Amino acid sequence: MPDTALPTLKAKDFTSDQDVRWCPGCGDYAVLTAVRKVLPNLGRRKEDIVFVSGIGCAARFPYYIDTYGMHTIHGRAPAFATGLKVSNPDLDVWIVTGDGDLLSIGGNHTMHIMRRNVDINIILLNNKIYGLTKGQYSPTSELGKKTKSTPMGSIDYPINPLSLAVGSHCTFIARSIDIDVKHLNVVMLEAAKHRGTSFLEVYQDCNIFNHKAWFYATQKETKAETTFMLEHGKPMIFGADANKGLRFKGGSLEVVEFGEGTGVTVDDLAHHDETDRNLAFTLSQLAYPDFPEPMGVIYRNEKLESYERMLHNQIDEAIEKKGVGDLHALLHEGDTWIVDDEE
Amino acid sequence: MPDTALPTLKAKDFTSDQDVRWCPGCGDYAVLTAVRKVLPNLGRRKEDIVFVSGIGCAARFPYYIDTYGMHTIHGRAPAFATGLKVSNPDLDVWIVTGDGDLLSIGGNHTMHIMRRNVDINIILLNNKIYGLTKGQYSPTSELGKKTKSTPMGSIDYPINPLSLAVGSHCTFIARSIDIDVKHLNVVMLEAAKHRGTSFLEVYQDCNIFNHKAWFYATQKETKAETTFMLEHGKPMIFGADANKGLRFKGGSLEVVEFGEGTGVTVDDLAHHDETDRNLAFTLSQLAYPDFPEPMGVIYRNEKLESYERMLHNQIDEAIEKKGVGDLHALLHEGDTWIVDDEE
C-alpha cells in the first residue's frame, strides 16, 4: 500500500555514511545492493525500519543501511527482533545475518521466532563457513569439510536451513543466490511483503574462506542443471534444454525427462503449490548432486495472525473489557484498612 | 546382542534408593516403570548406562534409575549427552526430560544433537505445560492456553515436536502415550535399539497443572478415532470399527472410509514406510481434531554413522597414519636451536 504522503526514496537514501568493510569480492555486497534497492519499494518510511543482526561478517549489515539498526550479540538477533515488534508492531524489522549466527548459536531463537510468526524478515547469508572468526566450518558446511578446526574433515551432518524452517512452521520460506541480482530482488520483495516471519536463504560466496562453495549453483555452465525456479501453480522444470522436470512418486519427487519421445508430458510433472507445507518439506530436501535445488518461494501461508498483533489485540480487548487501567484503583485494590490518628 | 556374560537384570535392579517425588497421579510414573522394564532387555551393563536430564519435574528422572545419572541445567541435557558420547562412545546414554526443557530453552541443543546423529535416546515427557515452575504454558501448549502467565490465553503457535525432529534430520522418531504401557514398552525398546539419535515423544499427563490435556488420545471412548498405530509396510487404518484409513493426495494424506460399499480398498490406503523422511514429515503434521494422530515409529534411518563413531574413527585413522603421538617429538617439533655453556 504505497502511501502517497511518503517521500520517494532511492537506494542511496538507504546508504549510511559508513565505509563497507567486507573483503573485496565478498558475496555480501550483492545482497547489500539488493536490499538497498528493495527498501524504497515497500512504501515504508526510513525511520520505521530497523535492521537487526547478530555477530559475523554478514552481521555487519545494519551499519551500512541508513535506517535504525542493531548490531547485537552472537546468535540472538531473532530475540531482539521479537522485542522490537512486541514493543512497536508498526516497525518494519529485518534480520540479516550469517549461517553460524542464525543456525549454530542462534538456532533456538530462530525456531521460536518462526513458530510464533512474528512479522519480520530474515535474510540468511549462507556461506557455509564462519567468516569473521577466520574459517572454521559452520552448521551448513558439508560433511567432510576440511577447515582450521577440522583438519581431517568435519563429522557433523549439515543442517538444511529450509527443512528446519518448514519444521519450525515458518510461514514464508524462499531461496535465492547472491549473484543472481534480479531473482534476489524479486524474491526479497515477496519476502518483505509477507505478513509473518519470512525466511530467505541466500547462497553467498565467502571469497576468502569458502570460495566457490556455491559454484555448482551459480555458474552459467551448470546452474540450469543444478537449480530450478519455482513458480506457484507451475510445473517444476529444469535443465539447459528445459526438458527435465520433477514428478511425484508417493510423497516424494523424482527427476524425469519429459516432452517428445519420453512418454512424459508437462502435465505429469509436479506443480508447485506455495501453500502446501508437506510439499515445501519435500522441496527443501532436494539437494545437489541428486536433485536440482529449488529457488524462489517454497512456502507461503498468509492466513496466520502474527504474534505481535495477537499481543496487541489482547491489550485492546482488556482495555475494552476493563477500561483503561486506573492506577489509584489498582493500588487500593483488595482488602484495605485505615489507621487513624488516635491509635 | 545379549552378552552371555551379563548378569540377568530385573526392573528393580534399575530402581535407585531415592523416593520418587512426583505428584500422585503424575504420568511420569508410568514412564519410569516402562524404562525400568526396558533397560534389562538391552543387553547392557548397569554401569555403562547414563541418564541425563535438564530441569523440570520430568528432569528428576535420573534420580530414580540406579545407573549413572546427571541432573544438569535447564535445557542443556543434549549437550551433556554429546559430551558423554564424545568421551566414551561405549556408554548407553538416555535423555529423559520435559517439553519446556527440551524445546523451549533447549531447542537448539536438541536440534544439533539430532542433526549430528549422536547415538543416544531422547524421551520427551510432553505434558504441554511447565510443571515444576507451577503451571505456565510451554512451547507445546495449544494456542489460547490460559495459564498463570497468560490469563487471556497464550498467543504462541505451538511447536510440533515431531515435525521439528524431522526437520532436524533426526534418524529415529516415534511417539507413544504414558498410560498405554504396552505400546510404550515396545516403542521404547525400538528407540533404544536404534544406532543414532532416537527421539520418542510421550504424551504425559500433568495431573496438577494440565490434567486431561491428552484425554482425547488416551480415553477408551475416543482413542480409536483420534490416534492410529503405525506399522512399517502396513496400511494406515483407524477407527473403532477399523474402517477408516489415510490415503495419499498429492504429497499429503486424507481421511477416507474403506471397505465394502465405500469403493476404497485397503490397498488404496497409504502404507507406512519408516524410511521415508518426506512421509515422516507428512505424518508428523497429522493432528487432532482434523486427523487421527500417528503412534509408534514414524521414521527410522539406520544408514548413517553416528557422530561419535566418526570422531573416534578419525582418531584411529590419525594414529594409523602418524603413529601414536610422541610427546617428546611434539615438543621438539619445528625449528629449534641450542644455547650452550659458552655463550
Add this chain to the structure above:
Amino acid sequence: MIVTTEAASEKKPVEDQSLESVAIRFVGDSGDGMQLTGGQFTTTSALFGNDISTFPDFPAEIRAPRGTTYGVSGFQVQFSSTDIHTPGDIVNAMVVMNPAAFKTNIADVEAGGIVIVNEDEFTKNNFKKCGYPEGYNPLEDEQFQGDYKIIPVPMSRLTRESLADSGMGTKDIDRCRNMFALGIVYWLYDRSIDPTVKFLTDTFAKVKNKPEVAEINIKALKSGYYFGETAELFPVRYRVAPAKLKKGKYRKISGSEATALGFVTAAAKAGKTLTYSGYPITPASELIHHLSRLKHFGVRTFQAEDEIAAICATIAASFAGDFAITGTSGPGIALKSEGIGLAMMYELPMVIVDVQRAGPATGMPTKTEQADLLQCMFGRTSESPVIIVAPQSPSDCFEMAIEAFRLSVRAMCPCIYLSDGYIANGAEPWLLPDLDAIEPIKIEHPTVTNNPDGPYLPYQRDPETLARPWAIPGTPGLEHRVGGLEKQDVTGNVSYDPDNHENMIKTRALKIQKLADIIPPLTVLGPEQGDVLLLGWGGTYGSITTAGNRLRDMGHSVATAHLRYINPFPKNLGEVLSAYRTVIIPEINMGQLRLLIRDRFMVDAIGINYMKGKGYMVQDLVNETLAIMNR
C-alpha cells in the same frame, strides 16, 4: 504437657491474656492448603490493625507424595501490636496437619509453645512415610509433652462430621480441614472470621463459580471456630492489640505485588508503556503472573523461550522506547550476563530484576539467599558497571521499583533490581502512597537531530548526567545504529582508538557514580557515632533492625543502617562508616557487600555470614554482634 480434649472438658474458665506479638506457623502437606490458610490469617490480622510480617516456605516439589518430609509446606506470620520487621525468630504457636510437618518443624517452637495437631493424621502409615521409627508416636513422646503444649484435635473426623450432610464428596470435604484449623486459631487469637468468609465467597462462589465449595469451606471454618470456643481446649485466649502504625490507608502486600505496582507506577509517572519479558523461574515468576494481569494498563508481557531471549527482547524494547523489564533469579542472571553487558554498551535504560534464591547452581530454589550481589556487580566480560538497587522489605519494593527506573533513565544505563525470595514472597502492611506526591520521571526523546550538518550523533552526552540521548525508531532524521563493538564517543561509530576506548570505559562508570548526587543519603538508626554499626542490605532489613533495637535496649552503642542503593553507594556512606569503631556486615552470603566496602573504604568490616537458605534469627544476630564486641 499434652492437653487432651478430655482435659479441656473439665471446664476450667477461659482467661484472656494480652500479648505484644505472636508468631504462628501453619504446617502440613503441600496438598493441605497451608499457604492459603496462613495468607488468610495474615489478611485478617492486617485488617484488624496488627503489624504483620510473613514467611512462606514451599517445598521444591510441586506435590510430593503425601506425608513425606519433603512435601511439607509452611507459612509463618508474626502479628503484633508494635512495629515489627520479621516473621519472628521463634514460633509461639503452630498448627500441624501431619507427622511429617511435626517432624520437620517442631524444633522451631518456643519452649511451652502451643502446638495444635490434626491427630487423625498421626497414623502408623504416616509415621512410616516420614521416617519415624516403627512403634514411635511423637505425640506420646514425653520429651515433647514436657516441652510444648500439644493439643491434638481430630480435625479430619470433625471436619467430615460437620460437613456430612453437605452432599459433597470426601475429597472435597477433606480439603476443608485447613479451614477447620484456621477456625480454631481465629478463636484462640480472638479474630473475626468475616474477612475469610468474604474471601471464600469471592474466590469460590464468584470467580470460580463454585458456590458449593465456598459453602463447605465456610462451614468448616465456623465449625473450627465454634469447636475452639466449646471444646475449651485452651485455658487462655490471646489478644494482640492493633499496632500503632503511621496514620493512613493500608493494605497487605507481598514483595512481588509491590514490585509489579511500582513498575506500573513508574511507567505512568513517565508516560511510558511497560514491556516485561521473562522466562519462568522460581521465585521470580510471580512478577510475570502479576503483570500479565495488567494488560488494561497497556502492559505487554512476553514469555520468552529462555532468559537470553528475554534480556535481548528487553534491550530491543528499550531501544524502541518502552520501559522495559526482565526478571529472573540467579541462574537466569548468569544467562543474561552477555545481554546485560550489551545493554550497558548500548547505554539504554531498563530494569533487570533478580529475585535471589539459594544457590549455587540450581541450589535450593525455594529458599532465599543474598549471594548474587557480586554476580550482579561483576558477572560480565570486561568493565561493565550497571546500576544496582535493592529493596529492603516487601513494601519497599514499590518505591525501589520506581527508583530503579528513575536512575536507569537518568543515566541511560541498565539497573539491576536485586530482590530475594524472602522479600518477594513475604508480606507486610503497606501504607498506600499518595500518587500525586511521587515525582514524575522526565523522559525526553529527541525529535530533531543534534547535528544538522551530518548524521545524528547518538552518543553526544548530556554534560551534567553524561547520559546519551534516547532517540527511538519512528523518529525521522535520527536513524542510527547501535552495536556491541566499542564506539566512538559522540558519533557512536565503531572505533578501535585506544584513547577513546579508555575514555568510554571511564565515562560509562562515571555516569553511574554521578547518580550519587540524586540518591538519598544513608540514614542511621541509633547513635550517630559509637561502638558498632550493623550495616546491611536487602531482605535482612527486618532482622538487623530488630537486632539493633534489642542491642540498644540492652544498653549497647549499636546503630543500624541499610543500603538500598548499592551502585552507586550513597554519598555519605564513607562518612557513616567512619563514625563507628566497628562495622559489622551481616549477609546471607560469604561476605559480598563486605568485600565491596573493604575495597572501597579500607574499613576492616567484619561479616556475620549465614548460608542456610533462610533469613537471620534476630537472636542469633544479637548474640553474634555481642560476641564480636567482646572479642
Add this chain to the structure above:
Amino acid sequence: MIVTTEAASEKKPVEDQSLESVAIRFVGDSGDGMQLTGGQFTTTSALFGNDISTFPDFPAEIRAPRGTTYGVSGFQVQFSSTDIHTPGDIVNAMVVMNPAAFKTNIADVEAGGIVIVNEDEFTKNNFKKCGYPEGYNPLEDEQFQGDYKIIPVPMSRLTRESLADSGMGTKDIDRCRNMFALGIVYWLYDRSIDPTVKFLTDTFAKVKNKPEVAEINIKALKSGYYFGETAELFPVRYRVAPAKLKKGKYRKISGSEATALGFVTAAAKAGKTLTYSGYPITPASELIHHLSRLKHFGVRTFQAEDEIAAICATIAASFAGDFAITGTSGPGIALKSEGIGLAMMYELPMVIVDVQRAGPATGMPTKTEQADLLQCMFGRTSESPVIIVAPQSPSDCFEMAIEAFRLSVRAMCPCIYLSDGYIANGAEPWLLPDLDAIEPIKIEHPTVTNNPDGPYLPYQRDPETLARPWAIPGTPGLEHRVGGLEKQDVTGNVSYDPDNHENMIKTRALKIQKLADIIPPLTVLGPEQGDVLLLGWGGTYGSITTAGNRLRDMGHSVATAHLRYINPFPKNLGEVLSAYRTVIIPEINMGQLRLLIRDRFMVDAIGINYMKGKGYMVQDLVNETLAIMNR
C-alpha cells in the same frame, strides 16, 4: 631525513654497528602477509640465538577493502642480545607496505628510526583510501623527513621485475612483495635467509604442493636481500648478538601453542585422554586449531553449537573420566557461567580457558585486556568459587596449563586458566622442558564402593584435600547421580538441610584454599623489602619486570612480583605485601586484582590502570610509578 636510492648510489662505505636490541614492526594491508613476514623474522632471529618477544596486531576485519586504515595489519618483534620481556615500547625500525599503515603506525617509531617504505603504493588513490587530505603525500612531509630515516623503495616494481620471467601471474607475483621487504631487512640486520628459504620450501612446495609458489617467494626474498646489499640504501648495518640465555634446547613458541602442548603433556602425565569442546571465538580459536591436529595423541575436539554446549559437553566429558577442557574469550565465559557453577557443584575437575580480549560486550575483539578477572571470580550465581591460574608469558603457558589440571584434579574443582590475547598471540623462545622432570599427576578412579552396606557415597571426601572421589561410568557398583540441587555431604543426595547447605558452601571454598599448601610461594624480583612493590598478573609480566629493572637501575627501592595463582593466592602473599611501604598494582583493567588484594589484606594498594586494548609501555609504567612515589 629521506634516504633516496640516488643518495645511496653515491657509494658511502657501509659501516657495521652493534646494538643490544632492536624492535622492528612490519605493517601493511591485511592482504600483505605481514603476520607471516614478522613470524619469519622472529624465527630467524630466534634460531640465530637472540631473545625475542612478539606482538601481532590484527584488524577485526578479515580483509577490509585494500588500503583502508581499518585493514592495517601489524607485527612487532623485539630481538635482543639480552634477556627481554616485551616486544618493545618504541619501534626502532619499521617496514611499511602502504599509506594506511604509515598513517596508523608512524607515531610509534623512535625519533631517528628507520622507516622502509614501499613507495609504489604511495599513490593518490591510496592516499584517498586512508583519508589523507588531497594533494598531500606523507613521504614529502618535511616534519616526517626530519623525524625519521625514511627509505622509500619501489618494492612492487622491483618484485615484479625480478619475477618477470617466472611465468606466474601478476597477482601471485605481487603477493611476494613481503618477501622482498623481508629480504631487505635480513640484509640490514645481517640475518641468514636460510630458515625462511626452508620454511617457504616446506610450506609451499611440500605441504601445499605448489613448488612454483615457493620458488617465486624465495626469489623475491633473495632479490630483496641483494637489493639491500647492492643498493646500499643504508649507511650502516646493524648486528644484534645472540643472547646469553640459559643453556639448553630452544624453540620459538606462541602462547596458544604452549597452552595446547601443556594440556597434552598434563594428560600424558596423568595417563588421561584430552577432550576439548569449544566454539570459535577470537582470540581463543587457535587452541582448537592446535588441538584438532593432535588426534594421534587421542585428543578429541568437539566444535559445539555454542559456548553453553561446549561447557556442558566438557562437564560431561569430565564426568566420563577425561581431562576435559573448554576454551573461549570473555563473551563466552559469560555464556558459560551457569555451566561453570554446575561444574563447581558437581565437584569435577576440568579447565576453562579464558583468552581475554578487550571488552565490554563485543568490544574490540582483536585487542587485548585483563578485565575478566572479576567475572571469573564472581560471575556465577551465589557462592561459586573456582580455582584460577594465570600464565604470565607465552612460554609460561606450558607450565600453567599443567598446573591448571594438577590443581583441578587435586581439589576436584574446575579451574579457570586466565590468559589474554597478548600472551596467546605473542611468541618468545622456550627452553624445552625435560619431560621426565615433570611430576606425574596422580589420578585415582575408585573401582570399589566406599560403602559396602548401601549405595556408593559420591561425596565422601578425602580428609586432606576435601576432594570427593572421581568415580566414572563404566565402573560397576559405583552408580550414582550428580545434580545441581544442593546435596548432602557424603551421600550426595538432594538436601534442603540448612546446616548441610552452609557446610557445603564452606567446604567447596575451603577445598580451594587448601591448594595454597601445594602451590609455590610468590617470588620477588628486587629487594625483599623496601619502598615499592609492583604487583601484577597475566600478560603484563614483561612490562612490569622490565619497568622494575629500569627503576632499580635508576637506584629506586622497587621490587616486582607476579601472581600466577589467583585463587587461591600463594600463602606468602600477605607477608610479601607487608614488606613494602607502597603496593602498586598495574593492570589492563580498572583495578580488579587490586580489589581482591585490598579486600583480603586491607592493603591500600594503588592501581595503574590503562584500558587501551594493548599492553603497557615500559616507560609509562616507570613514569607512573615514579609519580606515585613522589606523591
